[in-house]
Amino acid sequence: MTMADQPENIRYTADVVAVTNDGRVLLIKRGWDPYEGHWALPGGHVDRGETGLRAAVRELEEETSVRVTEDELRLVGIWDQPDRDPRGRYVTVTYLATVPADTQATAGDDARDARWWPLTDLPERLAFDHADILAAVLRLPAS
Template identity: 85%
Template sequence: MSDTHETHAIIRYTADVIAVTDDGRVLLIKRGWDPYEGHWAIPDGHVDEGETGLQAAVRELEEETGVRVAEDELRLAGVWDQPDRDPRGRYVTVTYLTTVPADTQAIAGDDARDACWWPLTALPQPLAFDHADILATVLPPTS
């Protein structure tokens, strides 16, 4: 009888929110912590024990930017699970998309240094993690 050992990765579960205005801007936060401290990123965070990814997305968006949306205002945009997408280890993120009025105010909170609405045609570079790829997939350029 052979002895087999399976190796399983520790996977952390996060939720991202792509909030866009009806006039074509996207909400980004400036990270106040490593990794990617000082880089712009999509609002995101860990899913806490006892909550769904959708609940975490609503909570993280409000904590980091002050923007409040209801769960039914978010729609699933995709799942990103590339093994090397985060230097801290294996992270799987569920990304949601919401559209808000152009006059929606955002104020940095939680661990964000800043929160700002950026034109989709003039995003800061480089973005943290794989957020440029996520935005390009979810919000492809219009011609």
Template identity: 85%
Template sequence: MSDTHETHATIRYTADVIAATDDGCVLLIKRGWDPYEGHWALPGGHVDEGETGLQAAVRELKEETGVRVAEDELRLVGVWDQPDRDPRGRYVTVTYLATVPADTEAVAGDDARDARWWPLTGLPQPLAFDHADILAAILPPTP
């Protein structure tokens, strides 16, 4: 008889939102907690029990920035699941894109210290987690 015991990682499920304007800006929050306290990041957070990633994305965007979007206004960008992407453990995030008007106001809420629109060509460095890689997924390729 062989040992069939398998070891599985505990995986936490999160949702992030790239809120972008037609004029090339993206909404970031300044993290008010570790890890990456004081760093800029995409709005997002844990998917709650009974919630889909899409529902969590809508909720987190509203809670952290005051920006409201409907589920059908979000487009899936991708899934990021590198084992070392978060120092707290194994996190898998699904990221959505919302295009909003250039005059959309954002106000920091929940656990964000600040919420601000940044030009995609002038993002603060370094961004928290792998958010630079996530944002690169929506940028046009460089020649």
């Protein structure tokens, strides 16, 4: 059996694209490597026994203090490019949450900062492939 025939160790993560109804998106500043100091979508590892949807709700609240329910999340897609994370193979399921314009966010857990950014004026360099994820969200039809 060659290396290509062997199963790969894959880590499962969930990310949330939280947007306000006035066109802003919530990003966190990463406080750890890889991409320490870069802006990223809130998200993280799916814990043992947890669904991706439940992990998305938990990670959003832990990193930004923004609370949503599972029913408020809409599946955006799955990102599984082999080189999307320098730590190894990561597959992320991404959800969209639309929240009121006055929603407050506070950095928590391992986020240095949490801030609402205009979708038309995002930071220059986002962590991982989060610019691609945001571009996909902007192409979604309104629901």
